[in-house]
Amino acid sequence: MSEHVRECEVVVVGAGYSGLAAARHLVRAGVDTLVLDARHRVGGRSFTEVSEAGYTVDRGGQWIGPTQDHLAALAAELGVATFPTFTEGQGVELRDGNRHLYVGLIPTSDPEGAADGIACMLHLDLAAFDVPVDAPWDAADAAARDAQTLATYLDSHLTSASARAILEVAVKAIFGTGSGELSLLFSLFYLHAGGGLTNLARTTGGAQERRFAGGSQQLAEGMAAELAERVLLGAPVESVTYDADHVTVGARVVPPGADPADPAAAHHGLRVRARRAILAMAPALCGRLDFSPPLPGNRDQLGQRMPMGAVTKIHAFYDEPFWRADGLNGQIVAPGSILESAFDNSPDDASHGAIVGFIAGDDCRRMEAAGPAARQAAVLDDLARAFGPRARTPVEVVEQHWPAEPFTRGGPVAISSPGALTALGPALRRPVGPLHWAGTETATQWCGYLDGALSAGLRAADEVLHALQGEPVGLD
């Protein structure tokens, strides 16, 4: 296989929101920058497609909410309109074989449990706001909190089994994993970064408030359009060789139409030599690259201790949003079901109906072996319980099983297991020689979200600009 060589000032690995934001910032500052991405598309965990039946599907991140100012500014700049998530009417709670309707943030069929859950959410959020988002490892009682899981906290602060079950649904929807896998300290940091659990769980006034007309990937495509030939797709990076002043990134270049995950599909090799690199990828994926010299132990350990969450995102499409005629808003909370949480994901003009739901955490892992047909059958069962028999006959079902995505390997975000943040957290953003770290996991505001990806990219780009000017990079 032949090998091509390119030189630039900065190479960015990953053409998701974070990498593209970083590259755009650098290019606008006059820095010669090249972005590489393994896939034949930009967007990373933002992925919009037109389905076989002709529906526009956001397979990944899709929402924008208040205080996501970087995302809002980008949408405004690119002229991408947003519209509110449909929330008029009642949500459906499926629990213990029963169906209840509710209004508001939390199902109220068990008022005592709901009150218990809301009080717990408040106490959790107040604790979260005491955790510094730029250095959670410096929080009061950081070691003690990092030594326990979020599950331990919830178990000890909730007396109601129904509240415990409902909060677990919220945790799985937000983190893509159960509370038993999450460090309490990391959870508190993450909640603070997103304005609190209440904010993250909300539609109106919260993280799920609005969507992008035409899908979220447009924003990545808009950034990539500005970068033009500075974005090279179908180029999975395999190696990173660095010294104090330079970095060489080794990739294989795969022709359009060929599978980037198949090494045999490579057309040629590529070596990109630069003064600095920004790795705009989740920590676990960074750990899969072959670094020479090897990364410092703590940085590598960080990648090992920040696994991706597990989520399958499923859309069921219908001729119309028929549940609205029954006074339902399409939201489902169903502890113990396969489809534990769902939303109305119909277009703004309601020209067809769409429900989007999430299979998360261990349910996602367990259902991987069952396969798409079994997953979809289970989801349609749950939708029929919520909305009636018509829900069993969608026009189309589209699923995105993120753990199987070769260049993402899970979602929606990397989580931190107990003990990792206090021991290894400072390595998250600290540059290693000419290597800088981006990706939503490195964000201090809206970590795990599209907005966090943008701010992380801009922060990494600023680090690089300082470094190129010979200025020390102030971190931690």
Added chain:
Amino acid sequence: MASTEELLEAYAEWRGRSNGNPRLTSMVRGWDRVIHFTTVDTEQGFTMRVAGQQLSELTVGHEGQPDVVVSGSSEDFCDMFWGDLNPSEKYMSGEITLLGSQQDVMRIDAISMVAFLDS
């Protein structure tokens, strides 16, 4: 449209329930605040204070510098204080608005929901 007397009566009932509710008093621990209510239909102002984990009486008129301003119709406030209205529904629809710091708004939101659920 609710009269001032009706609103004060409903609030007094809500206050009595709230101050005797251990879950609610734990939610206002260390949270001493001045809260203004404004009725958008009758254009009246009211003031309540939270101090020492207890809610004060509601007084007519806006007094002191508010930490949170709650605006809505007199009827909705009455229904909320009587426990007949899920406040979350009114927040979501924008018929009751809360103005203040994020944490203060979050706390009022949670307190009013728990008061409703425990009523």
